[in-house]
Amino acid sequence: MSTTPVIDVEQLNLTYGGFHAVKDLSFQVRRGELYALLGTNGAGKTSTLEIVEGHRTATSGSVRVFGQSPRDRDAVRPRMGIMLQESGFSPDLTVQESVRLIGKLTQRTDNVARVLDIVDLTRKAGTKVSQLSGGEKRRLDFATAVYGTPELIFLDEPTTGLDIQSRDDLWDVVDKLREDGSTIVLTTHYLEEAQQRTDRIGLMHQGTFHREGTVSELTQTLPAAIRFALPATTPALPLRAARESDGTYLIETFGLQRDLHTLLRWAQDHAVELQSLQAGPTRLDDVFRAVGSEQLSTS
Amino acid sequence: MLSIAVSELIQIFRNRLVLVTSLVMPVAVSAFFIYQHESFAALGSLGYIAAMVMFTVGAFGLYTTTVTTLASRRQNLFLKRLRSTAAGDAGILAGLILPATVLALIQVAIILTVLAVVTGRPADVLLLTAAVLATVIMMIGLGLATAGLTNSPEHAQVTTLPVSLGVVAVASWVGISGTEELTLLKRLLPGGSATELVVNAWNGGVAVTDSLILLAPTLSWVVVAVALATRLFRWEPRR
Numbered sequence: 001m002s003t004t005p006v007i008d009v010e011q012l013n014l015t016y017g018g019f020h021a022v023k024d025l026s027f028q029v030r031r032g033e034l035y036a037l038l039g040t041n042g043a044g045k046t047s048t049l050e051i052v053e054g055h056r057t058a059t060s061g062s063v064r065v066f067g068q069s070p071r072d073r074d075a076v077r078p079r080m081g082i083m084l085q086e087s088g089f090s091p092d093l094t095v096q097e098s099v100r101l102i103g104k105l106t107q108r109t110d111n112v113a114r115v116l117d118i119v120d121l122t123r124k125a126g127t128k129v130s131q132l133s134g135g136e137k138r139r140l141d142f143a144t145a146v147y148g149t150p151e152l153i154f155l156d157e158p159t160t161g162l163d164i165q166s167r168d169d170l171w172d173v174v175d176k177l178r179e180d181g182s183t184i185v186l187t188t189h190y191l192e193e194a195q196q197r198t199d200r201i202g203l204m205h206q207g208t209f210h211r212e213g214t215v216s217e218l219t220q221t222l223p224a225a226i227r228f229a230l231p232a233t234t235p236a237l238p239l240r241a242a243r244e245s246d247g248t249y250l251i252e253t254f255g256l257q258r259d260l261h262t263l264l265r266w267a268q269d270h271a272v273e274l275q276s277l278q279a280g281p282t283r284l285d286d287v288f289r290a291v292g293s294e295q296l297s298t299s
Numbered sequence: 300m301l302s303i304a305v306s307e308l309i310q311i312f313r314n315r316l317v318l319v320t321s322l323v324m325p326v327a328v329s330a331f332f333i334y335q336h337e338s339f340a341a342l343g344s345l346g347y348i349a350a351m352v353m354f355t356v357g358a359f360g361l362y363t364t365t366v367t368t369l370a371s372r373r374q375n376l377f378l379k380r381l382r383s384t385a386a387g388d389a390g391i392l393a394g395l396i397l398p399a400t401v402l403a404l405i406q407v408a409i410i411l412t413v414l415a416v417v418t419g420r421p422a423d424v425l426l427l428t429a430a431v432l433a434t435v436i437m438m439i440g441l442g443l444a445t446a447g448l449t450n451s452p453e454h455a456q457v458t459t460l461p462v463s464l465g466v467v468a469v470a471s472w473v474g475i476s477g478t479e480e481l482t483l484l485k486r487l488l489p490g491g492s493a494t495e496l497v498v499n500a501w502n503g504g505v506a507v508t509d510s511l512i513l514l515a516p517t518l519s520w521v522v523v524a525v526a527l528a529t530r531l532f533r534w535e536p537r538r
Contacts, residue, residue: 053383055379055382055383073382073384073385073386073387074385074387077383077384077385078385082383084376084379084380084383086376087375087376088375088376088377088379088380088383089375089377089380090306090310090372090375090377091375092309092310092313092314093306093309093310097306097309100302101302101303101306102380102381102383102384104302105302105303105381105384105385105386106384106385107384107385144380
């Protein structure tokens with residue numbers, strides 16, 4: 001993966017109507033990377049994305065895409081595909097006509113039939129957009145974003161409204177695009193997808209980053225958890241554990257394997273059954289919740 | 300621009316409501332004017348009939364369609380979609396407006412040709428052409444400005460009424476009563492000087508240089524409308 005930034009954002013600010021939507025945001029997206037902007041509702045993800053896409057003007061700060069201003073559509077847009085959060089297609093045009101029109105306007109070359117095939121809309125080629133389901137509209141949106149295999153693709157909540165099969169198919173296409181060298185910028189509410197797919201994540205809250213890094217870097221900031229229940233009478237635990245309101249025990253640890261081993265050996269030595277035992281690494285949604293609660297405790 | 304225009308033309312012919320308001324209605328009204336040309340000529344002149352059919356097509360065929368189209372494309376985020384591509388703003392607007400403009404010009408040309416065949420040719424075809432083109436540009440400018448104030452196609456049914464009824468009323472007033480009285484007011488109203496220009500071009504009897512001056516107020520309305528559109532026009536719905 002190249003370290004050349006495809007997107008370079010410095011000290012970005014956006015205010016409107018007295019509301020500070022984006023605050024001093026700086027980040028870079030490198031060539032070939034899958035970078036996710038995640039955050040709570042109203043965190044400023046879409047505003048940031050719209051500025052980087054060139055749909056909005058920042059109040060202050062600098063944004064460069066391929067070293068150019070994203071407002072310079074002639075220079076930048078032929079190299080980028082955009083999947084909007086909402087559909088934006090004309091209801092009276094057919095699927096094929098919509099892809100052909102938007103594809104032509106991107107100034108990239110591709111085959112409409114090929115693009116429809118990869119999003120499984122070939123059978124709907126002659127159907128008017130007004131007659132498509134929500135999921136089919138999302139796939140049409142995705143088709144226009146990947147038309148001509150652009151170098152940079154923005155996916156704003158791409159899998160919202162898609163069934164599991166369609167989601168998997170979409171991610172297969174994204175994987176193929178990445179193999180071909182495309183850079184992907186993603187926003188999603190599905191943290192599991194982000195955890196599995198992304199190289200790096202910018203976790204936004206109230207207009208700015210609260211964490212940025214790889215999934216591993218983000219999850220390492222919080223301890224992993226071991227949960228279990230115990231019979232009424234047991235010897236003293238070998239590790240410090242907190243008693244939860246439901247009677248279960250919780251061990252928070254930065255050394256999951258070591259402490260789990262200690263606990264299991266203790267249980268075996270004392271013939272104690274660890275009921276409802278659960279142990280696992282910190283997940284992205286734990287980090288997500290922690291960011292929210294940090295903010296609550298500081299506000 | 301051309302690919303946007305082609306897709307827009309497809310949409311016009313697929314949308315029955317737009318088809319009726321932009322094509323059928325203006326033609327029907329114009330046909331009535333031509334059929335009753337003796338009565339209307341007695342009321343004003345043949346030039347008055349020419350002005351009325353031009354403004355009927357300009358107001359209901361071109362202006363209303365322009366406002367409705369832009370409001371509709373903005374409401375369903377089609378404008379934002381188009382701006383997600385490499386197309387420039389001017390090209391997008393031109394592509395969206397071009398089909399309605401070409402259709403309006405074809406309609407006016409056919410209707411005025413039929414009027415000429417029925418009643419006799421106009422005195423100055425070139426002057427008439429200049430008047431039609433100036434009027435079309437003015438109606439497009441007013442359409443862009445009105446689109447800035449229009450949230451949806453349904454809202455367009457209200458926001459287009461003042462201008463569309465206004466220019467037809469002014470054309471009727473000027474065409475019937477002439478401009479001997481209240482000259483300045485009549486010429487400064489939108490459509491006033493364009494009506495006088497059409498009347499002069501069709502009926503003849505006025506020096507071309509005197510008539511050409513009448514283009515100035517019409518083109519001034521274009522400047523006003525474009526200035527308003529620059530301030531008012533939005534590419535995305537209000538959040």
